[in-house]
Amino acid sequence: MNSTNNTFDFAQKVALIAGGTGGLGSALATELRSRGCIVVTVSRTQLTQSTQSPDPNHIAADLRSPDSATAVIDQVIAKHGALNIVINAMGVVAFGEISATSIDTVEEVFLTNTFGHIFLMQAALRKISQGSVLVGISGIIAEQNLPGMSVYGASKAAVRSFDEALAREARKVGVRIIDARPPHTETGLASRAVAGTAPKFPRGLEPVAVAQRIITAIANGETDLPSTSFSN
Ligand SMILES: NC(=O)c1ccc[n+]([C@@H]2O[C@H](COP(=O)([O-])OP(=O)(O)OC[C@H]3O[C@@H](n4cnc5c(N)ncnc54)[C@H](OP(=O)(O)O)[C@@H]3O)[C@@H](O)[C@H]2O)c1
Numbered sequence: 001m002n003s004t005n006n007t008f009d010f011a012q013k014v015a016l017i018a019g020g021t022g023g024l025g026s027a028l029a030t031e032l033r034s035r036g037c038i039v040v041t042v043s044r045t046q047l048t049q050s051t052q053s054p055d056p057n058h059i060a061a062d063l064r065s066p067d068s069a070t071a072v073i074d075q076v077i078a079k080h081g082a083l084n085i086v087i088n089a090m091g092v093v094a095f096g097e098i099s100a101t102s103i104d105t106v107e108e109v110f111l112t113n114t115f116g117h118i119f120l121m122q123a124a125l126r127k128i129s130q131g132s133v134l135v136g137i138s139g140i141i142a143e144q145n146l147p148g149m150s151v152y153g154a155s156k157a158a159v160r161s162f163d164e165a166l167a168r169e170a171r172k173v174g175v176r177i178i179d180a181r182p183p184h185t186e187t188g189l190a191s192r193a194v195a196g197t198a199p200k201f202p203r204g205l206e207p208v209a210v211a212q213r214i215i216t217a218i219a220n221g222e223t224d225l226p227s228t229s230f231s232n
Pocket of ligand 1: 020023064088090092
């Protein structure tokens with residue numbers, strides 16, 4: 001286990017989860033709330049309460065722009081007075097051989113997965129307090145890319161590489177980075193591909209198990225979660 005000596009106290013900490021309406025993001029939100037965190041989620045979809053009024057713990061925003069990322073971070077800090085955890089669980093996937101892939105697809109995947117991640121982490125690091133934790137979810141594909149997934153895999157390898165350098169920069173200001181690389185997980189992401197059709201994957205991990213492993217890593221001061229650190 002790659003870890004530092006500190007442990008993390010979740011009580012009353014403010015957490016922002018990008019992609020918090022997704023399979024992994026919503027499991028992470030549930031885990032963090034159960035540990036006493038104040039959780040704000042963000043995704044493009046507006047969430048409403050039973051009264052049809054907007055969910056006060058959700059921000060509807062498209063994080064494919066630096067201004068949007070900065071505005072979301074500022075909004076959370078203005079409302080809650082702090083920001084202690086940022087998890088980027090937003091992403092899109094595309095399948096298909098590169099010879100049959102459009103440039104629009106390449107742009108959409110990189111804008112969301114890579115640029116969106118960089119925008120969010122940059123905005124967060126500029127404002128987040130000492131002792132905070134930032135989490136990227138690059139995934140197992142960042143360790144070994146696969147035919148038919150070249151664009152998605154490359155967008156995630158860039159995230160892993162970014163997180164590696166970010167970790168060393170952030171350490172200087174007392175902020176911890178975790179790059180998580182879970183194997184295939186049963187969130188339905190593959191069925192929502194922005195292009196192409198998913199191959200038949202063996203059954204993946206349960207989202208709750210992956211979320212719990214990431215939260216344990218935050219709790220225990222870990223700094224890297226390779227694919228081998230996840231199991232059902
Ligand atoms: N599932 C897996 O097998 C697996 C394995 C390893 C790593 N990962 C990574 O884990 C992360 C979460 O995946 P998941 O499986 O939970 O996917 P998911 O269920 O499809 O969730 C994706 C989330 O991202 C949000 N999102 C997409 N584009 C956005 C944008 N432009 N701005 C703001 N939010 C946006 C979606 O909400 P809206 O559509 O409402 O915006 C949704 O909340 C992704 O980065 C994925 O690559 C997944």
